[in-house]
Amino acid sequence: MNSGTSSPGAGMGDDTDLYELLNITKGASKAEIKKAYHKAALSSHPDKVPDEQRAEADIRFKAISKAYEILSDDDTRAMYDQHGMAAFEKGGGANGFSGAGPDLDDILAQMFGGGAGGGGGPFAGMAGGAGGPGRGRKTKGKNEMQQYEVTLEELYKGKTTKFASTKNVVCSHCHGSGGKEKAKAKECETCKGRGMSTRLRPVGPGLVTQETVPCNTCSGRGKFYADKDKCKRCKGVRTIKQKKILELYIPRGSRQGEKIVLAGEADQDPDDEEPGDIIFELVEEPHKLFNRAGADLQAELEISLSEALTGFNRVVLTHLDGRGLSLNISQPSGKVLRPDEVLKIAGEGMPLKRSDARGDLYLTISIVFPEDGWLTSQEEVKKVREVLPKPEAPETAPELVDEVLFESVDDMEAFGAGSGDPRAGTEWEDDEEGVEGAQCAQQ
Ligand SMILES: [Zn+2]
Ligand SMILES: [Zn+2]
Secondary structure, eight states, X not given: OOOSOOOGGGTXXXXXXXXXXXXXXXXXXXXXHHHHHHHHHHHHOGGGSOGGGHHHHHHHHHHHHHHHHHHTSHHHHHHHHHHXXXXXXXXXXXXXXXXXXXXXXHHHHHHXXXXXXXSSSTTTTOOOOOXXXXXXXXXXXXXXXXXXXXXXXXXXXXXXXXXXXXXXXXXXXXXXXXXXXXXXXXXOTTTTTSSEEEEEEEEETTEEEEEEEEOTTXXXXXXXXXXXXXXXXXXXXXXXXXXXXXXXXXXXTOOTTOEEEETTOSOOOTTEEEOOOEEEEEEEOOOSSOEEETTXXXXXXXXXXXXXXXXXXXXXXXXXTSOEEEEEEESSSSOXXXXXXXXXXXXXXXXXXXXXXXXXXXXXXXXXOOOTTOOOSHHHHHHHHHHSOOOOOOSSOOSOOOOOOOOOOSSXXXXXXXXXXXXXXXXXXXXXXXXXXXXXXXX
């Protein structure tokens, strides 16, 4: 590359070839792109060049990173191959990528839509931004992302819900012009009707780049109506608020994170060819009985010691559709259930979408032992000993025997406490708490 002049365009201009920038051919594989990027990034890293070349290296480094971002993703690479850098420009500005160019988030937002998510009730904050003003070309409007909380019961059975959505629709009175029928819009004096103004933005030490932004006065449209000429219905805003009942259908078996698209139901904007979509992302609420992984379910099955040893025939849990599930284990010759043992019940997991198949249900056995003092007499003790298997006598008995006392403690916390030994009691806790402990220790 040239040395000497450091124009912002040195890194990446309109006609920059991203493949050339990374020194690869158009048919390069993903691995080749990655390798070329590492090589180019290393040689252009601003930390690795003399001071006087730093600004230039900085720009080149950013351009290389951007080229990699675009070419390493199949979708953005396809966009680039088809349209060149024009595919990634906003508002038709000639800034290319050097400083004022969009970042990958913008590119992704253009491709897949973006917007506010999270927080609030299921439908709170739904009025996402419907595209910035002043875009030079007609496009599809921005999508509105929204999280939607669903219970496991709803995901098991499927759910259809109706809700009222308030959205901007193009004013039918002025057909989105914002003006009265015969009125003419005035040219904006601030931007001379261009809709855009330029400003300088620093991009590095002693270096500025010219940036094109939508004009504030006319919201990037280049013209506006005088108050007396404004449309009576929308007051020049060009859109009006409208309430609409929408239906959201959640197929049974849907999973956490899945998206349900209501096509074209986002805010309308007169500058868009078509409105964006409302997209709901499913958030599965935790369930008090069941854990879910994919199409499988897991639950704890609590049984008494007597049931563990002698069997039972009863409803062990109420399923997500309200059905009781019954287990019949009869003795003699039936199964003895032990703590933490797992029973798999085939076909009682979550339904699979568009299918009659279901996942499996895993029941983890938990045994409730009798209270202390449940035996009230030596008679009873004898009875229980008689029915339970006899303990085997140890093969060799030690010569010296001490009878010891004990107390019951809650856990292993006191084991080796304060000794600094990594095998001490707190290390027995699960990983999550261990990490927390480590964080506390650092503070
Ligand atoms: Zn109007
Ligand atoms: Zn203007």
